[in-house]
Amino acid sequence: MIRVLLADDEPLTRAGIRTVLAADPEFEVVAEAADGREAVELVQAHRPGVVLLDIMMPRLDGLSAATEIGRTVPGTGVIMLTTFSEDEHIARAFDAGAGGFLLKTGDPRELFAGIRAVARGAACLSPEIAHWAIRRLSTGGERMTGVLRARQLAEGLTPRERAVLGLVGAGLSNAEIAGRLHVVEGTVKVFVSAILRHLEVRNRVQAAIIAYEAGLVERDL
Template identity: 80%
Template sequence: MIRVLLADDDPLTRAGIRAVLGEDPEFDVVAEAADGREAVELVQAHRPDVALLDIVMPRLDGLSAAAEISGTAPGTGVIMLTTFSEDEHIARAFSGGASGFLLKSGDPRELFAGVRAVAGGAAYLSPKIAQWAIRQLGSGGDRMSSAARARRLVDGLTAREREVLALVGNGLPNAEIARRLHVVEGTVKVFVSAILRRLEVPNRVQAAIIAYEAGLVERG
């Protein structure tokens, strides 16, 4: 059972996401919040596996709430819910404590995949969010130079590290990567740490973006 907290100031949005998650008995929405401050307090009370946070909320915005949750409840993975109209907020969120990014208007299957991935300790990017990030967060917004830089960084990895990076880009947690590569999970953790260091990025989300840019991940 994956325990989920849902935070959004729009009750209809909360109801819709709760209904989607309710279609699969693997998910249990243990608490709901209408603002970021309440979300932080409920995470402390319930310690869910995943917190789904709207980016724009009253009292405390989702990005600030994500940072607090990451600092005080590291066992709770954070997924930001967004729309493309909030692109300036998305850019800020990539340097924050979130592990996943989903579009509110996205395919429900992405919601299931994203929550499972982040609950398992992985990062997850909605394919459309990944494409946005490639266009907007690259080197000066220059798509060609951004892709070239990503390929140069990836070329500096070993073949096994590139294989692991591709699986990280696909949103797989360490346990699943270990199963696919027939190694122990501790070995995957060592690989991921080395990859982050060699790519000079702070987290799996930004490593996943480089995987997309370098062509290691099929673009949906």
């Protein structure tokens, strides 16, 4: 069972997400928070596997809460819940240590898959956010300019590194990638580190964005 903590200042939003998660016995909502400071305190108290954080909350916003959770409870995966009206905050969120980004208006199946992915140490993001981010966000100080730029970055990788990048983009953890490629997990970690350095990105989510736009992600994995 995956233990989940919800953090959103809108009671109706929390109730809706709680109802959706209740439909699957794999998930247990262990606590709810109405602001970022409360979210940090409850994560520290309950140690959930995954916390769902609204970006915009009182007392402490979701971005600051994500950073604090990553510092004090690194074992908890963080998924940011957002809308495109908050696009200027999404840019900051990529540096806050979150493992996933999902739209509040997305399909519940994306929520289930995202929680599972982040709980096992992988990355997740809505396809809409991936396509938005590749055009809007800067990576390594240079503005991404879409599919062409992503493909140019991917072409600088070895064939095996491109295969690993595609699996990262598909939301697989290091252990799952190792099993699929028939190598040890330590080898995958070396590949992922090399990929992040080459792409000049900070985390798996940013790498996943490039994998999406470079056409390396197999949708049916």
